[in-house]
Amino acid sequence: xxELLRVLYHSHRQGLxxxxxxxxxxxxxxxxxxHEAFAKMAGRKPPEGDPVPYVFKVVRNAAIDMxxxxxxxxxxxxxxxxxxxxxxxxxxPQMHLLTKERDQILRKAIENLCEDEREAxxxxxxxxxxxxxxxxxxxxxxxxxxxxxxxxxxxxETHLRGQI
Amino acid sequence: xxxxxxxxxxxxxxxxxxxQPSQELDDAIFDMTRQQPPMKVAPAPTASFGWRSLAAxxxxxxxxxxxxGRWFPQGHTLDSVDSKSHLLTTGGAPKTLASRSAxxxxxxxxxxxxxxxxxxxxxxxxxxxxxxxxxxxxxxxxRVVKSRQKQREYTLPVRETxxxxxxxx
Numbered sequence: 038x039x040e041l042l043r044v045l046y047h048s049h050r051q052g053l054x055x056x057x058x059x060x061x062x063x064x065x066x067x068x069x070x071x072h073e074a075f076a077k078m079a080g081r082k083p084p085e086g087d088p089v090p091y092v093f094k095v096v097r098n099a100a101i102d103m104x105x106x107x108x109x110x111x112x113x114x115x116x117x118x119x120x121x122x123x124x125x126x127x128x129x130p131q132m133h134l135l136t137k138e139r140d141q142i143l144r145k146a147i148e149n150l151c152e153d154e155r156e157a158x159x160x161x162x163x164x165x166x167x168x169x170x171x172x173x174x175x176x177x178x179x180x181x182x183x184x185x186x187x188x189x190x191x192x193x194e195t196h197l198r199g200q201i
Numbered sequence: 202x203x204x205x206x207x208x209x210x211x212x213x214x215x216x217x218x219x220x221q222p223s224q225e226l227d228d229a230i231f232d233m234t235r236q237q238p239p240m241k242v243a244p245a246p247t248a249s250f251g252w253r254s255l256a257a258x259x260x261x262x263x264x265x266x267x268x269x270g271r272w273f274p275q276g277h278t279l280d281s282v283d284s285k286s287h288l289l290t291t292g293g294a295p296k297t298l299a300s301r302s303a304x305x306x307x308x309x310x311x312x313x314x315x316x317x318x319x320x321x322x323x324x325x326x327x328x329x330x331x332x333x334x335x336x337x338x339x340x341x342x343x344r345v346v347k348s349r350q351k352q353r354e355y356t357l358p359v360r361e362t363x364x365x366x367x368x369x370x
Binding site for chain 1: 208209210211213214215216217219220221222223225226227229230231233234235
């Protein structure tokens with residue numbers, strides 16, 4: 038199991054951390070949640086099925102526990118994103134500014150999504166899971182998370198069209 | 202729309218830079234997964250152990266029962282004399298026992314029910330048992346032996362004349 042966990046963390050560290058961050062809203066709590074989840078899994082037997090959704094599920098549960106244990110007055114909200122990352126081929130300054138502005142609008146739109154839709158975006162678009170894996174990690178059917186994901190994309194597109 | 206066909210919004214999402222976990226977390230996870238933690242061993246189900254011990258106990262009890270059943274002679278029934286681990290044996294002349302037939306008296310071993318007519322007779326206790334007295338003369342000597350035809354290890358210490366107790370006593 039430890040060897041498998043190391044490989045899984047290496048492959049999905051970004052997605053796992055983003056999931057925990059989207060739930061807790063705090064870098065520290067997100068890291069604590071990931072660490073606690075891996076500490077729990079290290080003492081267990083490997084899952085019989087696909088280990089990827091299993092790892093995401095344990096991290097998700099740990100993040101939810103962290104978020105619940107936090108006091109109401111300590112509500113934090115840290116963005117999932119660092120900011121705009123320019124593509125190497127973008128050399129036009131005007132295009133650069135437009136893209137940066139679009140990126141900021143998109144960030145704000147994602148953070149304004151409801152929890153379920155944001156979770157679907159994180160699991161599918163940011164962590165790169167399939168709908169089946171994302172559904173298993175979130176504890177819901179794949180069709181349900183696919184529906185949430187498409188609804189979230191429509192909201193983002195509508196938001197972007199109205200802003201840009 | 203298939204899963205592989207990406208919408209423009211999805212392409213934008215893929216271009217965005219995400220917050221990275223710290224190096225400290227990476228190190229902690231890699232340290233944790235490098236060492237082999239002891240796997241939790243599931244406790245053995247107690248139900249199976251109970252059944253096993255119960256079966257073993259039943260087997261032992263059955264074996265002991267069979268052994269005891271073979272050891273005792275067939276048709277033998279326990280009576281009050283066996284519980285006392287004593288038998289009354291006749292050692293003297295049985296002629297003075299008027300209520301007993303010659304065939305019965307010829308047997309060496311007498312059980313308590315067979316010796317019931319002795320109750321109420323005067324007897325003298327000796328080392329081996331007692332001597333029935335007919336008036337002042339000894340009429341019959343009865344030896345007390347342990348059951349299973351084993352002689353008593355300790356003789357009776359006192360010689361005295363007593364009245365044999367009645368059965369209810």
